[in-house]
Amino acid sequence: MGTLVEEIFSRRAGRPVRAGEIVLLDVDYIMSHDNTTPLAIKAFREIGKPVRNVDQIVIHFDHAYPAPNLLAAENQQKILRFIREQGIRHFYHRGVCHQVMIEEGFVRPGGVVIGADSHTVTYGALGCFSTGLGSSEIGAAWITGKCWFRTPETILIRLEGRTAPGVYSKDVMLYLAGLLGMDGATYRALEFEGSYIRNLPVHERLVFSNMSVELGAKCGLIAPDEVTIQYLMRETRARPPFDLFAAEHPRYERVVELDVSTLEPQVACHPDVDQVKPLREVEGLPIDEVYIGTCTNARYEDLEIAAGIFRGKQVHRFTRVLVTPASQTIYEKAMANGLIEVFLQAGCTVNAPGCGACLGRHGGVLAPGERAFTTMNRNFIGRMGSPEAEIYLGSPAAAAATALEGCIADPRKYL
Amino acid sequence: MGRVWKFGENLNTDEIIPARFNITIDERELAAKAFCEIRPDFAQQVQPGDVIVAGGNFGCGSSREHAAVAIRGTGVKCIIAPSFARIFFRNAINIGLPILECPQATEIEEGDEVEVDLSRGEIHNLTQGKVYHTNALPDFVLKIVHAGGLVRFLREHDIEELMA
Structure with missing residues (x-):
């Protein structure tokens, strides 16, 4: 019952959760990369407790990889020592962390993933609650396997119609950024729906969730559907059973409606x-x-x-x-x-x-x-x-x- | 009592500390580069106990905790703004850098002398002779602040105690 984020949080918490409530949730995966892992290791060491489940930790080298200078090289060397010391299996240097997270099957509808990177919100297009955090919380989550969230109010973005040739989801999202402003969704969840979204392939849906953070949002969600499942099966290592769910009797703080068919390319x-x-x-x-x-x-x-x-x-x-x-x-x-x-x-x-x-x-x-x-x-x-x-x-x-x-x-x- | 350093709205983490300086986690090195591109005199002239006052959506952009750490490293006692970007908000709390959400922050001027009472959520603007009451932080957030940050809290407690 509720908005998509309320639905995901309720399922995870095992009780109905509404906007405004603070919840402490178990997370599926804890992501970080070469830029943000060193401060997470520092926090982890300072807390001084053991890792809860090493298979929840996913570390990527992507921000400066291969290392362009000596400092970056030494930085990655230190992270590698930590990875070996802790026996971390999920270590990747296969490209941009968010794309690799999806390809490697860490992202599932109904999932809860946190990452030390603001664009962790990208997974929302697959119906997964995901959000960016700072490094200390990542180091802490390695120990606790949990994270606190204030359940956000939701702004619904209803997009109808089909875009003209030469106009893509990026143009639509940029238009929305101009409309709402870069703090237009601060502390809020964004939810995208409508006939445009339903007909949109996942690689274009991901642009909406990815850029939700540019409007200040905590997450940018799209209800998982057949398109989602087919994408997961075809393009990722995630396998069934998949959780399908939708917003039920949701209360939105605000509804923004847009007919995308009249849009032209945006910058x-x-x-x-x-x-x-x-x-x-x-x-x-x-x-x-x-x-x-x-x-x-x-x-x-x-x-x-x-x-x-x-x-x-x-x-x-x-x-x-x-x-x-x-x-x-x-x-x-x-x-x-x-x-x-x-x-x-x-x-x-x-x-x-x-x-x-x-x-x-x-x-x-x-x-x-x-x-x-x-x-x-x-x-x-x-x-x-x-x-x-x-x-x-x-x-x-x-x-x-x-x-x-x-x-x-x-x-x-x-x- | 601290001197106010005033910044505009939507100040992003690249402006607080550009990505190329994030290769260190040394607080003093980060502090030396705080705001280096938009306000090159800041790191040199800021005094321990000074206060940053800014427009809304402070700290938007990247998740880099380096931004909050760099500011803490300069000795800034507190950041006051009408609103904060959510990751920066958490980062500041988690490293024990006090922040106050205050809708009237825009009234405070560069160079004003202010006194901040964190426990009461009050800002006394001594220069203008005004008092502002700020949005109180939720109880469980105050637990982290009072412990001196998330790391210190978790050293002594389990995370479940946050919700207790």
């Missing part, structure tokens, strides 16, 4: 994710770097869209074009189906799966005065390197069109 402009405009208003703005990557938009289908636009063409000679598949699995499939060849022949640089450029660590750092167009989820000042650089966000199709022209370009003419 979030420097310097905030809610500075959203129709792409045509910034068309022609010169771009120094195009980055197709990250936990938002570097899945196989995203790469396929970009490759379709690049095929037989050359990217602009003064624009660095970086393609970073979200995971090794995606990289492999892109290779097998000839997408990587298309990228290379078009003059793109294909990077190893990981997060590097998204947080200005390596593999695409921006110089002062440079401007990037990327498929990322946030465009904070200094995010990709110099604080004097600018970041624009859009869909993979818009990024590919922009790469060809060296300035922000409408993808619809290349479809």
Whole structure:
């Protein structure tokens, strides 16, 4: 009974839970990566108690992997010592943590997963409550296997209709970011539903849950359905039985309704994710770097869209074009189906799966005065390197069109 | 009594501490880079006991606890804002860095002298001669704050005692 988050919390707590209540819940998995694990280890050591269940711990190397400098290398060496010392089995360096969490089967409808990364909210599109926390809580959860949550009020986003060609879930989500603002859902849960969502494949649904945190949300949920189950069976190691559930007699704090059929391609402009405009208003703005990557938009289908636009063409000679598949699995499939060849022949640089450029660590750092167009989820000042650089966000199709022209370009003419 | 350092709204964790400095967990090193790009004089001039006052949604963006640790490392006694991004809120509480949600925070000016009474949730603005009453923290959150953070709480207690 209740909203999706109330439903998941109630099932987990074994009693009806309503918005506003504080609950202490058992979590399924506790995720962290090379950037956030060291502080978790520090907290763990300071508490000084043993790990509750080592198989709940999942550690990824993705934020600066392979290590771009000595400090990062030493950092990873320390984490590896901890992994060996504790006998942690779930250790991955196969790409962006959130994509790998899904592929490896840690994400299930009705699950509860916490992670030391703000984009842990990504799993919500599969009906899994997941949220980002700081490192101390991760270190604490290794010991307790539990986490406290204030059950959030929910904002329902009802999306109807079908998007026009050249308009993707990224454009819809950016539009919503502009509408609600970057604190429009602080402390709240977002729930996405409507005919648009029901007909949407999971790789596009994931964009909504992933970017929920950019509006301040604790989670971004979509009710699990047949589409979810088929995706889990086809693309991940998760296996039945799967829990299917829906919101029942929910009470929403607010309902936002949108007909997506009239939307055109959108861009979030420097310097905030809610500075959203129709792409045509910034068309022609010169771009120094195009980055197709990250936990938002570097899945196989995203790469396929970009490759379709690049095929037989050359990217602009003064624009660095970086393609970073979200995971090794995606990289492999892109290779097998000839997408990587298309990228290379078009003059793109294909990077190893990981997060590097998204947080200005390596593999695409921006110089002062440079401007990037990327498929990322946030465009904070200094995010990709110099604080004097600018970041624009859009869909993979818009990024590919922009790469060809060296300035922000409408993808619809290349479809 | 502390001097106010005033910041705007939607201050994100990249502005508090850029990702490239997160390769250390040393509190003093992190503190030296706090706000380095948006306010280069901050880390040099901030005094222990000073207070940060900001607009809403303070600490949005990444989950990096380094941001809260960097601020604690500067000796800042308390952060006051109309609202906090949720992960930053938890991080600050978990490391024992007091934060106060105060809708009138925007009235407080740069350089004001304020006195903060955490147990009563009161902010005395000595410069302007005003008193603000803040939203009280929930009891179980106060348990963490009073213990000096989550790590210290869990050293002495089981997590179930939070809910007791």
